[in-house]
Amino acid sequence: MSHATDIGADRLPAMSRPRLDRLFRSSPPGEIPRGTGEGTVLLGLGPRTNAVAAGPARRLVRQGKVFAVDGRELRNPVTPFGIRAVRARVHRDASWPDGGACIVLDHAHTALVAHRIRDEVRSVGRAVCLGTVYGGRRQVLDFSLTFRAERTWNS
Template identity: 60%
Template sequence: MDMDRLLAMSRPELDQLFRTSPAGEIPRGEGRGTVLLARGTKVSRAAAALARLLAWQGKVFAPDGKELRNRVTPFGLRAVKAEVYRDGSRLDGAECTVLDYSRTSLLAHRIRDEIRRIGPGVYLGLVYWGRRRVLDFVLNFPDADSWATRA
């Protein structure tokens, strides 16, 4: 999946892509994150770059796939832990990988991310604050071949 295309997609288009994508393997290792802030606008790329520079660079999944830590701040600190498991998506009820912060983070305890594989080593994510969807993101795993064949 081409990043320029993803950055230009509207929320309904991203929803359709998520609905038609499989859960995929639970990721392992480091995924480079891109926030999809201003979908469909000319500022999408700049907004995503600024978010990566100042706030969030991605997620680092444990080798066993049961937890992760986000890479945050301009220094890429590994913080904000989440539990990782399979469950039904809030969007459509079909299986997805859930990134659950409710028992692992005081800061993000109301956050639930859901991801599905949209291409080799590429995952589309939805972010919920409580029951309200607030954001979308993409994770790219350049080393996906090494863990996908073992999953």
Template identity: 45%
Template sequence: MAYTVAQLLKTPQKELDAIFTAAEPGPIPEGQADGTAIIAPGTTFSDEIAKMISLFAWQGKVFDPKAGVLRNRITPFGLNAIVAKVYKDKSWLDGKECILLDYSETSLVAHWIRDEIRLIGPGLYLGKVYWDKARLIDFALQF
């Protein structure tokens, strides 16, 4: 099934987890992706929260698979900052392979953050964010 970011915002957490666990990691992406934070998924607030975060805090990620890194696009000015290493590893959610976005050695600001992504449709990745071992939110990356 092909998904859209709008659909993901309306999808309850349990179903987002099922979509993620059913997906393969796909290739490590290349280039700029528009990001959407998925907070309070499946509620009427999810879309509005995503818009506010995109406007003021986080717009997406820029991947360089040859170097094995990414930079987050942040602030209203779209600065490329907060670097992560990118590689494949086992997901904390289900133990299967995912693409890991690892900030532990590259960022003073986000060293406790771990993102995991999997390809769920053409140019669309679904991600999970962890703070230490605690799950925080989901996000979508659209290339």
């Protein structure tokens, strides 16, 4: 992934929501991810609050994302068993808050449960993406994806 900054995933939980928003706006889209990205919920409320929220969120619903080899689709592992149940289409598009290029993870036509969810991601460091989740047009929360190993699947 290409990146203008080199922010480690470990620094993101300490950032406020406005700082995460500024970082997202100033970062390039990077390449469409491939493989497994470990997800962390970022509430923008400081490291302690993020740590309290991240554990249960990762175990139950926000375990990361597994991108297809061709980069056109992903699956979200959910439940404590990591079932890859929620699909999304992946493509480049304009970001809602600033109109700049980003990678869109669109659940509108692929996920019954999450059909109103749109994620936008940009590269903020080596193998680290910062993402924003929208429910409808409302920003709900931020997250990071860290890519450690290139485990992929074919659709």
